[in-house]
Amino acid sequence: xxxxxxxxxxxNAYAAGTLVALLAGVAGYFIxxxxxxxxxxxxxxxxxxxxxxAALLHISPVAGLLAFCGAxxxxxxxxxxxxxxxxxxxxxAVGSILALALGLGILFVRLYGGSAQSVYAFLFGTILGIxxxxxxxxxxxxxxxxxxxxxxxxxxxxxxVDPVVAEARGVPVRSLSFAxxxxxxxxxxxxxxxxxxxxxxxxxxxxxxxxxxxxxxPAFGVIASxxxxxxxxWAGLALAYYTDFPVGFYITTLAFGVYAGARLRxxx
Amino acid sequence: xxxxxxxxxxxxxxxGGRTVWxxxxxxxxxxxxxxxxxxxxxxxxxLLKALLGVVPLSEGTATVLGKPVRRGNDAIGYLPQRRRxxxxxxxxxxxxxxxxxxxxxxxxxxxSSETGRRVAEIIDLVGATDYSERPIGELSGGEQQRILIAQxxxxxARMLALDEPLESLDLNNQQAISELIRSICxxxxxxxxxxxxxxxxxxxxxxxxxxxxxxxxxxxxxxxxIRTDTLSRLYGAPIxxxxxxxxxxxxxxxxxxxxxHPEDH
Numbered sequence: 001x002x003x004x005x006x007x008x009x010x011x012n013a014y015a016a017g018t019l020v021a022l023l024a025g026v027a028g029y030f031i032x033x034x035x036x037x038x039x040x041x042x043x044x045x046x047x048x049x050x051x052x053x054a055a056l057l058h059i060s061p062v063a064g065l066l067a068f069c070g071a072x073x074x075x076x077x078x079x080x081x082x083x084x085x086x087x088x089x090x091x092x093a094v095g096s097i098l099a100l101a102l103g104l105g106i107l108f109v110r111l112y113g114g115s116a117q118s119v120y121a122f123l124f125g126t127i128l129g130i131x132x133x134x135x136x137x138x139x140x141x142x143x144x145x146x147x148x149x150x151x152x153x154x155x156x157x158x159x160x161v162d163p164v165v166a167e168a169r170g171v172p173v174r175s176l177s178f179a180x181x182x183x184x185x186x187x188x189x190x191x192x193x194x195x196x197x198x199x200x201x202x203x204x205x206x207x208x209x210x211x212x213x214x215x216x217x218p219a220f221g222v223i224a225s226x227x228x229x230x231x232x233x234w235a236g237l238a239l240a241y242y243t244d245f246p247v248g249f250y251i252t253t254l255a256f257g258v259y260a261g262a263r264l265r266x267x268x
Numbered sequence: 269x270x271x272x273x274x275x276x277x278x279x280x281x282x283x284g285g286r287t288v289w290x291x292x293x294x295x296x297x298x299x300x301x302x303x304x305x306x307x308x309x310x311x312x313x314x315l316l317k318a319l320l321g322v323v324p325l326s327e328g329t330a331t332v333l334g335k336p337v338r339r340g341n342d343a344i345g346y347l348p349q350r351r352r353x354x355x356x357x358x359x360x361x362x363x364x365x366x367x368x369x370x371x372x373x374x375x376x377x378x379x380s381s382e383t384g385r386r387v388a389e390i391i392d393l394v395g396a397t398d399y400s401e402r403p404i405g406e407l408s409g410g411e412q413q414r415i416l417i418a419q420x421x422x423x424x425a426r427m428l429a430l431d432e433p434l435e436s437l438d439l440n441n442q443q444a445i446s447e448l449i450r451s452i453c454x455x456x457x458x459x460x461x462x463x464x465x466x467x468x469x470x471x472x473x474x475x476x477x478x479x480x481x482x483x484x485x486x487x488x489x490x491x492x493x494i495r496t497d498t499l500s501r502l503y504g505a506p507i508x509x510x511x512x513x514x515x516x517x518x519x520x521x522x523x524x525x526x527x528x529h530p531e532d533h
Contacts, residue, residue: 158371170340216403
């Protein structure tokens with residue numbers, strides 16, 4: 001066993017990180033294909049007021065996260081894309097919702113009287129300090145999330161690339177759009193408290209975007225997205241273990257490098 | 269053999285409180301190639317959408333292959349009016365055709381060898397085999413149009429509803445795609461309804477035309493319908509049909525001419 005896996009906290013970090021990377025790789029493929037990176041950003045940030053509200057009300061952070069991420073997904077789904085409107089309307093609606101969410105977060109933190117430390121922990125995660133119970137919770141969420149995406153995968157792909165024909169063929173385009181947002185929101189709500197909003201967001205966008213640059217084949221695209229996502233997570237954790245810099249820095253930098261590399265490779 | 273593939277009986281559509289067209293009765297026979305013509309905004313696309321069950325009729329009835337219209341009918345292949353695919357849409361042309369076959373089914377996208385064969389056959393039929401593995405956004409307008417026709421046909425459609433498939437193509441491609449549609453119509457016995465902005469590229473190929481204007485619809489051979497007296501009655505305004513020496517038809521009147529202008533959409 002490599003020495004970085006001697007410790008329980010590193011084993012937990014690797015287990016949770018790998019699981020989150022698997023889910024982010026699959027969900028991210030659809031997010032990037034659908035042009036919804038901004039939604040991924042918003043859904044990973046929207047937990048901030050949720051966690052702050054939970055602290056204020058002395059309830060479990062998961063309850064606050066689920067409530068805010070779920071409500072965010074419903075609001076975005078209701079105000080967002082239409083078959084003909086393209087994603088301009090969606091982008092404006094998402095931006096406005098995100099601004100409101102961050103404003104509420106600031107208010108809740110002030111009312112709670114908490115320190116900036118709790119906000120910092122939420123934003124950048126505590127992947128090196130998670131428990132085995134966290135790992136078990138992650139297993140359940142990741143299996144449920146991937147299961148849900150597998151069940152709606154084919155019509156979701158159709159609705160994502162060709163919504164007008166999909167609707168004429170009887171595919172419930174709008175309901176699928178809602179269902180996808182809810183799956184992403186609920187997955188983010190539970191995993192964000194474990195690995196932090198920064199890691200979730202980085203893994204939901206950059207590795208899938210790189211995968212889509214490498215191949216236009218849907219099955220290979222999902223496989224490449226998952227593989228890149230897991231690879232940057234493993235490498236990021238190892239680099240953070242052997243050096244003194246934060247894991248979030250390493251994973252986001254590697255993810256960026258993978259995306260930039262894929263763009264360059266295609267351009268050349 | 270069926271009497272007619274498509275039947276409209278005193279049909280009308282209202283959208284946003286406005287009657288688009290009303291009292292439309294017509295029928296289309298199997299393997300007929302019918303062009304749907306008329307000025308912008310007259311309701312040509314709405315007519316196709318009504319047959320697809322996407323837009324409901326406010327009055328009358330519509331039947332396709334002997335059954336009332338419904339959304340998700342595999343017997344109708346639909347090619348919507350659209351601009352070209354985004355150049356950054358990273359999905360292969362063959363995947364788009366394959367989604368036309370089983371994209372509505374639940375489950376993770378894993379193609380079987382049987383659907384693979386069917387998709388390859390249809391792509392071969394439209395002559396798109398050479399570029400079917402390339403991303404759809406990287407194909408030319410004519411190539412995308414062939415792929416979309418394959419997508420519309422792949423589920424075993426008996427009728428094609430094509431909304432402006434020749435728009436934004438150059439003259440050579442307009443000719444080539446018109447010939448392809450005509451050959452599918454005749455060889456595969458598929459009925460074709462094709463919305464066109466300009467009658468001229470398809471005039472040599474069509475059997476009949478449906479002309480939509482002024483809230484009403486006329487149906488007949490091009491010679492019967494595209495005439496000064498008939499169209500003036502339909503529009504309720506003076507219309508003139510001119511025949512150019514090269515065989516082209518130009519419709520002139522207080523409405524915009526039904527002819528090709530590069531700036532038209």
